[in-house]
């Protein structure tokens with residue numbers, strides 16, 4: 001995917017995916033038209049991560065300091081985030097489109113990220129569970145990539161195909177997991193895409209109604 005990179009101030013309404021990994025995939029918008037990548041630098045990735053509320057703020061501060069000290073390494077880390085994001089997009093597209101096998105290249109790409117993430121992880125005992133645990137100390141600027149990869153692998157194993165949907169809104173292309181009780185959510189966000197489509201239909205109806213007298217005169 002070739003996307004236009006555009007500065008964007010992330011807002012809560014940009015997080016409609018129902019899972020942090022889906023929200024990462026949705027940081028490229030308008031995939032159905034000309035894709036726009038809203039993450040225009042490593043600091044923006046940190047802003048997005050902070051907004052999700054899924055990362056320890058102290059880790060994000062530590063990553064900010066690392067990025068200031070090593071801007072070239074931060075740029076490389078962001079390039080890997082983008083590669084991970086696109087591979088995840090392709091896998092999720094397949095999993096959401098029932099009976100479509102996930103493209104092997106995309107799965108292999110996720111696997112490469114996963115190997116690196118596991119390489120930075122330790123098994124930690126917490127309460128009654130043993131889980132992989134990552135840290136900024138061991139992963140450095142790759143910390144978010146590693147975290148997002150491990151969470152992505154968890155998600156890809158449990159993604160409900162009948163509830164994973166692509167928003168049909170114009171210039172959207174966002175995925176979301178429908179967690180509503182009725183399983184009838186259609187839009188990423190009713191307030192944006194839902195209303196945009198409804199508003200356009202309303203406008204077209206009004207325009208047709210306004211034209212009707214002229215059409216009658218013309219015939």
Ligand SMILES: [Zn+2]
Pocket residue numbers: 167168169172173174187188189193
């Ligand atoms: Zn939408």
